[in-house]
């Protein structure tokens with residue numbers, strides 16, 4: 001995005017519709033419906049009023065379980081992502097809409113068709129967050145059962161995205177001729193058949209949907225292992241990451257940019273956007289007080305207990321949450337199913353939690369609050385704006401995926417009070433359109449170059 005030497009880097013902001021984890025305070029009197037379209041519309045239109053790059057939705061394919069029962073502490077029953085992003089695109093004009101969809105359990109022809117369709121309907125505003133999903137739980141939905149071994153998930157993702165790009169490229173931009181004189185609507189010579197036979201997919205098709213206004217949807221990625229980072233370096237245009245402290249962000253960015261160079265891609269062809277929470281108050285002191293209140297609402301005693309049980313793999317209902325962490329070592333049992341998690345060494349995790357508790361004199365519940373409900377940006381509007389800008393100018397991120405704690409009004413204060421300060425600082429857009437780019441697509445609004453053509457497909461005898 002940075003246009004000339006000395007220019008300040010521009011801040012990118014993404015609006016994460018609050019998810020199905022404990023960040024979302026559904027019990028607050030100010031919280032609205034988690035499912036009515038009015039909530040999604042309010043959220044989308046607020047994000048667009050604040051000139052965010054895109055609205056973002058996570059997705060899980062099964063209702064979460066804890067100890068074999070539906071996990072009843074957090075939001076459940078979220079409508080499907082593709083339906084929501086389509087509906088949000090219909091009530092906005094310029095902002096992008098990005099959905100999380102797994103490459104482990106979908107099929108390329110169908111998913112590419114759905115995404116290309118929404119990309120057309122929205123005028124080129126769609127992105128796809130490619131996730132591999134981390135456990136076998138979701139596989140229970142499908143005939144494939146506990147499919148697929150973890151190491152093969154990124155192989156499947158790579159093959160999936162490569163096929164999808166060929167499908168999106170199959171119709172040349174001038175394939176629709178609509179030549180009434182000759183009685184010809186489409187030019188068959190400009191529409192390619194896509195054939196592929198690889199380790200994970202066999203495809204032989206002519207896509208039904210023409211090339212979209214931005215060529216194809218922006219590819220976003222979330223997944224943090226070395227294999228996940230290599231996959232992002234080869235395929236993604238945006239990474240959604242959890243590395244949200246300044247130091248972690250800088251280290252992550254350095255690592256991923258080295259992988260990007262090794263993959264032969266330009267450094268400006270990828271944006272890194274960590275997830276971040278925020279609390280805005282009239283003063284820094286007000287915001288700090290509010291942050292404490294919100295953290296206690298996010299981590300009720302029951303939520304703290306369930307979080308610890310998921311790590312310890314055992315029933316801890318006798319634990320005094322105002323006392324120390326459990327003394328026994330974690331078991332291998334998997335109590336929590338359907339949560340987005342990266343592989344963790346439970347004993348090491350428990351040891352780290354104990355160290356933190358001892359160092360700061362924290363009770364069991366306070367440790368959970370410190371681990372999961374420390375808000376990334378807390379302060380008066382100037383403080384929050386300047387802190388976000390510090391990360392971006394310091395190269396620790398290109399901006400943030402902001403996760404509010406309230407539906408649907410969780411972004412309002414940020415848009416009304418923080419965005420104008422970023423604009424005053426000259427680091428944030430004041431319109432989506434520019435003279436050079438009067439009708440931006442999501443990719444061009446993000447300042448990303450046109451993507452390189454995908455690697456060839458494999459066509460082998462059956």
Ligand SMILES: Cc1cc2nc3c(=O)[nH]c(=O)nc-3n(C[C@H](O)[C@H](O)[C@H](O)COP(=O)(O)O)c2cc1C
Pocket residue numbers: 057058059060100102130131132133134222223224225226227228229240241242275340341342343
């Ligand atoms: C920040 C972040 C967000 C994620 N969001 C989702 C999600 O919404 N749905 C999903 O099925 N998996 C999600 N995942 C899981 C990843 O796609 C991946 O399966 C998991 O992190 C294991 O891969 P890894 O070892 O490379 O991290 C997310 C992962 C990360 C790091």
